[in-house]
Amino acid sequence: MDIISQLPDRLLFAIPKKGRLHEHCISLLKGADINFHRHNRLDIALVKNLPIALIFLPAADIAKFVGEGNVDLGITGQDMVEECEVANKIDEIMELDFGHCRLQVQVPIKSGIDKVEELVGKKIVTSFDILASKYFSKLDEKHLTDEEKAEGKKTKIEYVSGSVEAACALGLADGIVDLVETGETMKVAGLHAISTVLETQAILIRNKNPSDPHLVTKITSRLKGVIAAKQYVLLNYNILRENVREATKITPGRQAPTISPLDDGNWVEVQSMVLKKEVAEIMDKLEEIGARDIILFKIDNCRV
Structure with a gap:
């Protein structure tokens, strides 16, 4: 450094x-x-x-x-x-x-183990030895007998830097603690998850x-804008004035929707940010209450 x-x-x-x-x-x-x-x-x-x-x-x-x-x-x-x-x-x-993942306890499918308590007192291999030690120490405290504790028995946590999923197949461990993103690597290795230590x-x-706290604030604001732009879209539609209250319940926006009068006094235009993953269902609901000219706009960047 x-x-x-x-x-x-x-x-x-x-x-x-x-x-x-x-x-x-x-x-x-x-x-x-x-x-x-x-x-x-x-x-x-x-x-x-x-x-x-x-x-x-x-x-x-x-x-x-x-x-x-x-x-x-x-x-x-x-x-x-x-x-x-x-x-x-x-x-x-x-x-x-x-980067969504789960840190999970995994065991060979063939082992027949389906409860994490069955690993108490056995050997675990992981790259997350601190988290694994904390997790299994609680299980040891709860499930080991007083006699076993007095004898010094506990779940053994061994650190490895990589290829954790191979440990069980090589006979190095009874189970592992490793990150799971899609689960494909775990399946290929013949493993299945029996407990989640942490979602991350x-x-x-x-x-x-x-x-420079001011610069930190500026960077944070920019990054929030980029993330929001990926999560949200801008929805624009026309609705009868008498249905505005119902429509804005469907599209409340992050703060509040923008409502503008049209030349036809019975109608208004509404603009609102909505979650991209919910937009199809939202458009269906708006159409059901009479919304017209429903248009979706992509957001490239924003400040929220």
């Missing part, structure tokens, strides 16, 4: 350098008009239009560096914040609505004393 000391006038923003979060982060920064060029895959890139330096780090390190004050801002997974035990050292600014997604975090 020595080179970072040479960037005293820039806000330091840590981005995952590879993996499941990297491409999402690059798209998010582009949408927020944070322009940079990363030379020859270097791990530091200067933003051209803002006093920011992007620091590309493994996602697992970002939570630690933000928590210790080495960088001002970072994007990482909620799982990483918990695994690094820095939740009390950072501020979680917002969820970013990508990407989040924007900052240290408790960022070097």
Whole structure:
């Protein structure tokens, strides 16, 4: 991190350098008009239009560096914040609505195990040894007998850095704790999930004393706008004035809908932001109450 000391006038923003979060982060920064060029895959890139330096780090390190004050801002997974035990050292600014995963306890389908309690006292392999240890220590406390506790029996948690899903097939573990996104890798490995330790997604975090709080606020506002633009569309329609109250219950907007009179005094025009995933059903409901000229507009960016 020595080179970072040479960037005293820039806000330091840590981005995952590879993996499941990297491409999402690059798209998010582009949408927020944070322009940079990363030379020859270097791990530091200067933003051209803002006093920011992007620091590309493994996602697992970002939570630690933000928590210790080495960088001002970072994007990482909620799982990483918990695994690094820095939740009390950072501020979680917002969820970013990508990188959705579940940290789950998995066992071979052929094992016949279908309850997590059956793994108490056995061997677990994981890359999340802190979270797994906390999870199974509670199970040990609840399900091991006093005699077993006195003998020092407990669930053994062993750390591995990768290929966790192969541990059971190789006879290295009775179960694993690993991230599940689609579940395909788990199925191919002949595993199934029997318990969820944590649900996680990407989040924007900052240290408790960022070097430029005003710039942090600006970046946050931009990122919120990009995320909202992906989640929402703008719906425009005409409705009889007598049906406005019912229509605005269907499309209440984020704050309130915009209602404009038309030349025909019996009709008004309504504009409202609606969730993209609900728009088809919303349009059906509007049509049922007599709405006409229902038009959907894509939102490229916004401030919310």
